[in-house]
Amino acid sequence: MSRRIAVFGTGYLGATHAACMAELGHDVLGVDVDAAKLAKLEAGEVPFYEPGLEEVLKRNLANGRLRFTSSYEAAADFADVHFIGVGTPQRKGEFAADLTYVDSVIETLAPLLTQPAVIFGKSTVPVGTAHRLGERARMLAPAGDAVELAWNPEFLREGYAVKDTLHPDRLVLGIDRARPGNAEAVARDVYEDLLGEGIPFIVTDLATSELVKTAANAFLATKISYINAMAEVCEAAGADVSVLADAIGHDARIGRRFLNAGIGFGGGCLPKDIRAFMARAGEIGADEALTFLREVDNINMRRRTRMVELVRDIVGGSLLGTRVAVLGAAFKPDSDDVRDSPALNIAGQIQLQGASVSVYDPKAMENSRKIFPTLEYSTSAKEACQGADVTLVLTEWEEFRALIPEDLDSVVRNRRIVDGRNCLNPGTWENSNWTYRGLGR
Numbered sequence: 001m002s003r004r005i006a007v008f009g010t011g012y013l014g015a016t017h018a019a020c021m022a023e024l025g026h027d028v029l030g031v032d033v034d035a036a037k038l039a040k041l042e043a044g045e046v047p048f049y050e051p052g053l054e055e056v057l058k059r060n061l062a063n064g065r066l067r068f069t070s071s072y073e074a075a076a077d078f079a080d081v082h083f084i085g086v087g088t089p090q091r092k093g094e095f096a097a098d099l100t101y102v103d104s105v106i107e108t109l110a111p112l113l114t115q116p117a118v119i120f121g122k123s124t125v126p127v128g129t130a131h132r133l134g135e136r137a138r139m140l141a142p143a144g145d146a147v148e149l150a151w152n153p154e155f156l157r158e159g160y161a162v163k164d165t166l167h168p169d170r171l172v173l174g175i176d177r178a179r180p181g182n183a184e185a186v187a188r189d190v191y192e193d194l195l196g197e198g199i200p201f202i203v204t205d206l207a208t209s210e211l212v213k214t215a216a217n218a219f220l221a222t223k224i225s226y227i228n229a230m231a232e233v234c235e236a237a238g239a240d241v242s243v244l245a246d247a248i249g250h251d252a253r254i255g256r257r258f259l260n261a262g263i264g265f266g267g268g269c270l271p272k273d274i275r276a277f278m279a280r281a282g283e284i285g286a287d288e289a290l291t292f293l294r295e296v297d298n299i300n301m302r303r304r305t306r307m308v309e310l311v312r313d314i315v316g317g318s319l320l321g322t323r324v325a326v327l328g329a330a331f332k333p334d335s336d337d338v339r340d341s342p343a344l345n346i347a348g349q350i351q352l353q354g355a356s357v358s359v360y361d362p363k364a365m366e367n368s369r370k371i372f373p374t375l376e377y378s379t380s381a382k383e384a385c386q387g388a389d390v391t392l393v394l395t396e397w398e399e400f401r402a403l404i405p406e407d408l409d410s411v412v413r414n415r416r417i418v419d420g421r422n423c424l425n426p427g428t429w430e431n432s433n434w435t436y437r438g439l440g441r
C-alpha cells in the first residue's frame with residue numbers, strides 16, 4: 001500500500017532514502033533546514049556524487065511522488081510515517097556521538113503531531129537513544145501515546161546507496177516491546193516490495209536494533225584493521241599481504257571481502273562509529289568489552305603515518321623540496337566524500353613535511369579544496385604527476401587501477417609509485433623500470 005512519508009535530513013542517507021521510497025511508489029516529502037540543498041534537490045540535482053541517484057531523483061520529481069520542503073508543519077500535515085535520516089557526527093574533542101540533529105528533529109516535529117504517526121529512526125545512534133526519543137516524542141506530541149517510535153537502521157554504503165536501499169541484504173526493525181503498536185505493520189507496508197523479494201526482515205527490540213548497526217560497523221572496521229595488522233607483520237617478514245588475504249579469504253568462514261590492506265578506513269561512518277560505540281559502552285558499564293576497538297582505531301591511524309614514512313624513505317629521507325603526486329582524495333572510490341579521508345590526511349601530512357603536493361581525484365576535488373585549500377589541485381592524473389619525484393595511489397578509482405607506466409613516463413621526474421591500496425599490478429610497473437611499493441607486500 002502506498003504511504004505518505006516524510007524523510008528528515010537530505011544528506012547521503014536522507015536524500016537516498018527519500019528518493020528510493022518514492023521509487024517504491026510512496027508519496028514522499030524530503031525535509032531539511034538547508035535551503036541551498038533543498039533548491040538543488042528540487043531542481044533534480046544531487047548535492048553529492050552517488051552513482052544512479054540522480055536518475056531516481058529526477059524520475060520521482062517528474063512523476064510528482066517526491067517533493068522537498070523546509071517546513072516541518074507541512075511534513076506533519078502531510079505524512080503519518082516519518083523517517084529520521086540526519087547525521088550523528090563525532091562530538092568535537094570527544095569520542096561520543098553528537099545527537100543535536102536527531103534531538104532537534106524530535107523537538108520540532110513531535111509538537112506538530114496531532115494524529116497517530118510512526119517515527120522510524122534510521123541514523124546511527126548510541127544504544128538507548130531510541131527509547132529516550134520515544135518518551136520525549138510522546139510527551140511533546142498532542143497525539144501523545146498515538147505517536148510511536150521505532151528504529152530501522154540503515155546499512156547503505158556510499159557508492160552503492162541506491163542499490164543498498166532498494167535491495168538491502170536485510171531489513172532490521174526495532175520496536176518498543178513495552179508498547180505494542182502499529183510500527184511493524186507500517187514498516188511492512190513501506191517495504192512491501194522488498195519483503196516480497198524475500199529480503200530477511202528482523203524484528204527486535206529497540207536496543208538490539210540500535211546495536212545491530214554499530215556492531216556491524218565495528219566488525220567491518222575490525223576486519224580491515226586485522227588485515228592491516230597482518231600487513232605490518234608481512235612487511236617485517238618480507239611476505240605479501242595480498243596473497244595472504246586471497247589465501248585466507250578462500251575459507252568461507254573468513255571470506256575475502258573487506259580484507260584489502262592499505263592505508264585503512266575513513267569516511268563519515270566507520271571511524272566515528274567505533275569511537276561512539278566505545279564511548280557508549282563506557283557509559284553503560286561495558287567499556288572492557290570494547291577496549292579492542294581502541295586498538296582497531298590505533299592500527300588504522302598508524303597506516304597513515306606509516307605511508308608518510310614510507311614515502312619519505314623512498315625519496316631519500318626527507319620530503320623537503322620534493323614533489324609528490326597524490327592520486328585519489330575521496331575516502332573510497334565512487335564517492336566524492338572526503339570526511340576523515342586517509343588519502344587527504346596523508347597528502348596534508350606530506351605537505352606539512354615540506355613537499356609540494358599535487359592532488360587529483362575524479363570526483364572529490366571540490367570537497368577536498370574546502371577542507372584542504374592549501375594543497376595544489378590538478379585537473380588530471382597526468383597533470384598531477386608533472387615533475388613528480390614519487391606518485392601515490394591513495395584511492396582505488398578504476399581510472400587509477402587502469403594506469404600504465406607509459407601514461408606517466410614522460411611527465412614524472414622519478415619513476416616511483418606507491419600503491420596505498422594495493423590495487424596495481426607490481427609487475428606492470430617494475431617491468432617498465434619503475435620502483436613499485438605496495439603496503440605489506
Ligand code: UDX
Pocket residue numbers: 154155156157158159217220224257258259260261262263264265266267268269270331332333
Ligand atoms: C560503511 C558500511 O560499509 C555501511 O554498511 C554503513 O552503513 C556505513 O559505513 P561506507 O562508509 O560507505 O559504509 O564505506 P565502506 O565501503 O564500508 O568503506 C569504509 C572505508 O574502509 C573506506 O575508507 C575504504 O577504503 C576502507 N576499506 C574497505 C579498506 O581499507 N579495506 C577494505 O577491504 C574495505
